[in-house]
Amino acid sequence: MVVIKRFNSTVSKLPTISSTLILSRNPIITRELPAFEQQYYNYQNELWKRLMWTFPKWYYYRDGTLGDQRFKELNKPPVFNNPKLEYTEGRPDIKQLRDRRFKQVINLPKSYKQAEDGSEIVDEEIQDNLSRKINPNSRITKADESKDLSSLERQLSKTLYLIINENGWKLPTFKSDTQTPLHKVAEEGLFNIGGEEINYFNVSSKPCHHIKGSDQIEFFIKSHILSGSFKPKNLKFLWVTKDELSEYLNEDYYKQIKHLLNE
Amino acid sequence: MFKQFVRFKSISNTNASTQKVVNQLSALSASRKQPKLIKLSAQDLIKHQTIQNAWKLYSDKLARENRKMLKEQYESIYNAMEELKQFPELFEAAKDDVKAPFPLEMRIPTDFPPNQPWIYNYEK
Amino acid sequence: MLRIFKRSLNSGKGIWSNFSNRSETLKVQNIKPHAATYHSPLLIDDAFKSAYEILQQESEKIYQRAQTVEKDDLKDKLLSQAESKNPEVLYNIQNGNDLDITQPVYRNHLKKQWENYDLMILMQRLEQFKVIPDTLPTIQPTVDVKVKFPHITNGEFNRWIVPGEFLPSFLTKQPPTIKLQQFDNYKNESKLFSIVLINPDEPNLETNSFKTTLNFGVSNLSLSLTDDSLDVTKYLKYENGSEEFSMFKSYEPILPEVNAGDYQRACLFVFEQPEKINVDQINAEDFDIRSFVNNYNLSPVGGTMWRQKYDRSVNDVRSEYGLSKGRVFHRVRKPFPLI
Numbered sequence: 001m002v003v004i005k006r007f008n009s010t011v012s013k014l015p016t017i018s019s020t021l022i023l024s025r026n027p028i029i030t031r032e033l034p035a036f037e038q039q040y041y042n043y044q045n046e047l048w049k050r051l052m053w054t055f056p057k058w059y060y061y062r063d064g065t066l067g068d069q070r071f072k073e074l075n076k077p078p079v080f081n082n083p084k085l086e087y088t089e090g091r092p093d094i095k096q097l098r099d100r101r102f103k104q105v106i107n108l109p110k111s112y113k114q115a116e117d118g119s120e121i122v123d124e125e126i127q128d129n130l131s132r133k134i135n136p137n138s139r140i141t142k143a144d145e146s147k148d149l150s151s152l153e154r155q156l157s158k159t160l161y162l163i164i165n166e167n168g169w170k171l172p173t174f175k176s177d178t179q180t181p182l183h184k185v186a187e188e189g190l191f192n193i194g195g196e197e198i199n200y201f202n203v204s205s206k207p208c209h210h211i212k213g214s215d216q217i218e219f220f221i222k223s224h225i226l227s228g229s230f231k232p233k234n235l236k237f238l239w240v241t242k243d244e245l246s247e248y249l250n251e252d253y254y255k256q257i258k259h260l261l262n263e
Numbered sequence: 264m265f266k267q268f269v270r271f272k273s274i275s276n277t278n279a280s281t282q283k284v285v286n287q288l289s290a291l292s293a294s295r296k297q298p299k300l301i302k303l304s305a306q307d308l309i310k311h312q313t314i315q316n317a318w319k320l321y322s323d324k325l326a327r328e329n330r331k332m333l334k335e336q337y338e339s340i341y342n343a344m345e346e347l348k349q350f351p352e353l354f355e356a357a358k359d360d361v362k363a364p365f366p367l368e369m370r371i372p373t374d375f376p377p378n379q380p381w382i383y384n385y386e387k
Numbered sequence: 388m389l390r391i392f393k394r395s396l397n398s399g400k401g402i403w404s405n406f407s408n409r410s411e412t413l414k415v416q417n418i419k420p421h422a423a424t425y426h427s428p429l430l431i432d433d434a435f436k437s438a439y440e441i442l443q444q445e446s447e448k449i450y451q452r453a454q455t456v457e458k459d460d461l462k463d464k465l466l467s468q469a470e471s472k473n474p475e476v477l478y479n480i481q482n483g484n485d486l487d488i489t490q491p492v493y494r495n496h497l498k499k500q501w502e503n504y505d506l507m508i509l510m511q512r513l514e515q516f517k518v519i520p521d522t523l524p525t526i527q528p529t530v531d532v533k534v535k536f537p538h539i540t541n542g543e544f545n546r547w548i549v550p551g552e553f554l555p556s557f558l559t560k561q562p563p564t565i566k567l568q569q570f571d572n573y574k575n576e577s578k579l580f581s582i583v584l585i586n587p588d589e590p591n592l593e594t595n596s597f598k599t600t601l602n603f604g605v606s607n608l609s610l611s612l613t614d615d616s617l618d619v620t621k622y623l624k625y626e627n628g629s630e631e632f633s634m635f636k637s638y639e640p641i642l643p644e645v646n647a648g649d650y651q652r653a654c655l656f657v658f659e660q661p662e663k664i665n666v667d668q669i670n671a672e673d674f675d676i677r678s679f680v681n682n683y684n685l686s687p688v689g690g691t692m693w694r695q696k697y698d699r700s701v702n703d704v705r706s707e708y709g710l711s712k713g714r715v716f717h718r719v720r721k722p723f724p725l726i
Binding site: 035036039040042043046047050087088089090091101102103 | 423424425426428429430431433434437438441
């Protein structure tokens with residue numbers, strides 16, 4: 001006892017260290033705009049359209065051509081300024097087939113056949129045709145609907161973070177010696193528990209944060225998963241957003257790492 | 264006397280190629296295409312100013328939060344590196360930044376997801 | 388369209404629809420409806436509704452902060468800030484409605500407006516015509532002083548005069564209405580003021596120079612934010628004996644004599660008094676304004692000036708006041724040339 005104590009007093013014992021991995025999946029689609037932002041952009045867009053120049057129809061559709069005919073069928077001319085009439089909502093100010101008081105709405109011919117109700121008439125033969133109607137994929141995926149928290153395809157507009165269940169939910173943490181660099185420890189640890197099929201990008205070899213305990217220090221390493229999947233054996237794991245993370249982690253712990261995480 | 268009706272505009276004596284250039288330039292120039300100026304009424308002017316005021320307040324708040332977060336992140340890195348000085352090998356390793364190339368697979372968020380939101384079949 | 392501004396649209400829950408603690412003068416007044424031929428920009432109302440809520444919430448926070456603040460000037464600033472983005476207040480300000488000076492937001496707006504134009508004009512004229520330092524060494528106005536002569540009710544002079552302009556003698560023969568707009572009086576208290584009108588260009592033949600005459604002097608004038616002017620009713624009350632102030636020099640118009648300089652400057656100064664004063668033994672014919680200010684411990688807070696010269700109405704006004712016909716100055720031929 002005495003010898004050990006003397007040894008301890010001469011050489012101060014270094015704390016044990018661990019490397020924690022903040023593995024994130026970056027958003028795939030743009031964020032959901034808050035209501036005010038959406039309304040502001042819509043309003044600015046209307047102002048912009050109102051101030052746009054008139055479409056130079058004379059340049060694109062020469063008089064008397066078939067294209068001109070089709071354009072005229074789709075775009076009826078605005079109300080004619082008849083000098084003998086009184087207009088209750090103001091006299092039209094027509095120039096180049098546009099009422100200069102308003103924005104100009106141009107209807108262009110559709111590249112696909114359209115039914116009466118506006119839906120597309122699907123033609124089996126031209127399914128791969130470039131002129132087919134563009135139907136964007138839904139921003140809400142199957143994983144969102146089935147509330148599958150372990151899927152990488154959920155919450156496409158937010159950043160997801162990996163947490164695993166080892167006696168409670170936590171970020172993946174790996175014991176480190178004092179020789180191997182921290183980011184290597186994190187990388188090897190991830191491949192050990194989650195398999196090799198992960199396209200992994202380490203942001204920096206520098207730790208982005210540390211939490212100091214009584215005799216141990218926890219360093220944080222940031223990295224992204226780009227493709228592949230995390231497939232552990234006998235280990236529960238979840239991909240959760242920043243908000244959900246606060247429910248799974250210890251409250252004090254979450255407060256300390258909150259500023260490292262993105263929405 | 265018969266009144267002289269003009270059926271067509273007088274034909275300019277420029278040749279075809281010049282006329283083409285004139286036509287092309289007309290598509291670029293502002294003449295004939297300017298809309299009327301927006302003249303807001305007193306009420307709408309106040310509404311517009313209110314919207315701009317709120318936007319300024321809102322975006323200032325976002326920018327302030329962002330600056331605060333970046334500052335905290337910087338301080339975190341600084342403190343972590345200071346702490347790491349206890350372990351000289353690790354500190355030296357952390358100082359040499361990873362020279363990994365920027366991953367081409369990383370994509371910019373789009374308004375709508377691709378047909379296959381996530382690529383699972385990755386092999387080293 | 389009219390409804391949009393009204394608080395009913397915003398369900399009347401926010402601070403801007405609550406008039407139990409806020410003045411009614413912050414409500415919008417005299418909304419002009421749109422012309423029938425007017426077209427609003429599209430989607431402006433949606434964005435306006437959200438913007439209103441955002442600004443209102445911010446205003447509520449500022450009001451809460453203002454309650455915890457003790458210092459008067461800081462509190463006034465916060466109260467002004469809380470209302471400065473309110474669309475109803477903005478409408479009143481921008482559409483020439485009457486502004487309630489007791490409200491911090493309107494008072495600060497008027498102060499800014501004064502500092503950005505009228506004060507600049509005043510300081511330029513005071514410096515250009517060398518009123519400072521010929522009379523007082525310098526002055527830093529904090530009170531907006533406006534002067535008009537109310538006995539002329541029509542014509543070009545029925546307005547507040549611009550500092551430095553030439554005024555005819557028939558206009559200045561009666562005492563002026565003087566309006567003192569205070570901006571730093573946060574609690575609408577009554578403060579004591581003195582006013583003097585001096586003419587530093589009276590020829591002094593003994594010294595072959597000029598002397599200053601005192602043409603009008605008022606002291607112990609108690610004014611607040613709302614009761615802000617020395618006008619005809621106050622002059623009448625003074626004459627009836629129910630005096631509110633003391634006049635140590637009754638009004639005597641400036642009446643330049645023939646060839647007495649290019650023009651004579653009428654300098655009107657306003658001083659704030661720390662306490663009531665009793666002015667006696669004033670030499671109105673050779674008045675020393677600097678010693679006057681020192682003797683009674685006055686602080687100059689504002690002023691204005693105008694110019695006068697001999698015109699065809701001078702003789703009439705002189706006879707009205709029972710004055711002599713006035714001197715006529717000629718050029719004195721010197722025994723040697725000037726250059």
